Amino acid sequence: xxxxxxxxxxxxxxxxxxxxxxxxxxxxxxxxxxxxxxxxxxxxxxxxxxxxxxxxxxxxxxxxxxxxxxxxxxxxxxxxxxxxxxxxxxxxxxxxxxxxx
Amino acid sequence: xxxxxxxxxxxxxxxxxxxxxxxxxxxxxxxxxxxxxxxxxxxxxxxxxxxxxxxxxxxxxxxxxxxxxxxxxxxxxxxxxxxxxxxxxxxxxxxxxxxxxxxxxxxxxxxxxxxxxxxxxxxxxxxxxxxxxxxxxxxxxxxxxxxxxxxxxxxxxxxxxxxxxxxxxxxxxxxxxxxxxxxxxxxxxxxxxxxxxxxxxxxxxx
Ligand SMILES: [Zn+2]
Numbered sequence: 161x162x163x164x165x166x167x168x169x170x171x172x173x174x175x176x177x178x179x180x181x182x183x184x185x186x187x188x189x190x191x192x193x194x195x196x197x198x199x200x201x202x203x204x205x206x207x208x209x210x211x212x213x214x215x216x217x218x219x220x221x222x223x224x225x226x227x228x229x230x231x232x233x234x235x236x237x238x239x240x241x242x243x244x245x246x247x248x249x250x251x252x253x254x255x256x257x258x259x260x261x
Numbered sequence: 262x263x264x265x266x267x268x269x270x271x272x273x274x275x276x277x278x279x280x281x282x283x284x285x286x287x288x289x290x291x292x293x294x295x296x297x298x299x300x301x302x303x304x305x306x307x308x309x310x311x312x313x314x315x316x317x318x319x320x321x322x323x324x325x326x327x328x329x330x331x332x333x334x335x336x337x338x339x340x341x342x343x344x345x346x347x348x349x350x351x352x353x354x355x356x357x358x359x360x361x362x363x364x365x366x367x368x369x370x371x372x373x374x375x376x377x378x379x380x381x382x383x384x385x386x387x388x389x390x391x392x393x394x395x396x397x398x399x400x401x402x403x404x405x406x407x408x409x410x411x412x413x414x415x416x417x418x419x420x421x422x423x424x425x426x427x428x429x430x431x432x433x434x435x436x437x438x439x440x441x442x443x444x445x446x447x448x449x450x451x452x453x454x455x456x457x458x459x460x461x462x463x464x465x466x467x
Binding site: 169170172173174176177183184185186188189191192193214215216217219220222223224226227228229230231232233234235237238239242243244245246247250251253254255257258259261 | 287290291294295298299300302303304306307316319320323324327328371373374375376377378379380381383384385386389390391393394399400403404406407418422423443446447450451453454457458460461
């Protein structure tokens with residue numbers, strides 16, 4: 161952690177404790193509702209304001225969204241590409257269970 | 262396979278498929294099993310991380326599917342309906358194994374100083390998911406990262422973000438409150454982000 165970082169954090173800490181502002185920690189707690197579009201308008205406003213002022217949260221949120229998109233896409237690709245072989249003994253077991261039931 | 266991709270026209274033919282299966286012979290039932298068993302095993306294995314338990318769930322799911330074909334109303338596609346049954350069976354196994362108990366995810370969550378300011382380093386994401394996924398190594402890194410999440414969090418993420426259940430459906434399936442589902446979902450996503458940071462920052466190259 162460099163000196164300029166800790167100075168900036170101290171300034172941020174002051175600024176984000178002002179009325180109408182939220183801290184990074186509070187920002188974190190709003191992310192899910194923000195992405196689900198469930199934030200009340202007043203909270204949405206302070207959230208948007210924080211994004212503009214705070215580079216860390218702006219970059220954090222972008223990485224959070226990118227990681228989620230990457231995960232969704234990776235799993236969809238995986239499902240299309242790497243299905244297991246047809247397990248023959250399982251097919252047999254299923255057919256027997258069907259008859260028995 | 263987005264659940265939202267379903268369209269109404271398909272469901273009408275799915276209703277025909279379902280009623281044909283009910284009246285059908287063993288041969289057509291077996292064809293149906295063979296056509297679907299691979300993605301079903303894959304779905305169950307993703308939840309359970311274990312092949313033999315996944316196969317048991319799929320067998321139980323098929324029994325249930327054949328037994329309740331007459332209750333399929335075409336409100337979703339047949340595949341979506343079957344998928345929900347497989348997921349349910351796999352979750353029952355997880356619950357029996359007591360793997361859904363909450364365990365610590367703290368080390369993977371972001372940290373803040375006394376003023377509530379972010380402590381972790383951030384950077385600008387440059388690559389798109391599409392360009393990252395061109396690399397097989399990166400797809401593998403994503404799978405590995407998901408499997409590192411504690412089950413109680415991994416499941417919430419799989420069910421809501423991947424299987425696209427609603428928050429209230431996930432709450433019902435996992436016997437949690439909706440607010441608990443939301444907390445866990447956000448933590449799971451934040452933890453996954455931290456695990457994928459090296460990939461997103463371009464440190465794992467294609
Ligand atoms: Zn911030």
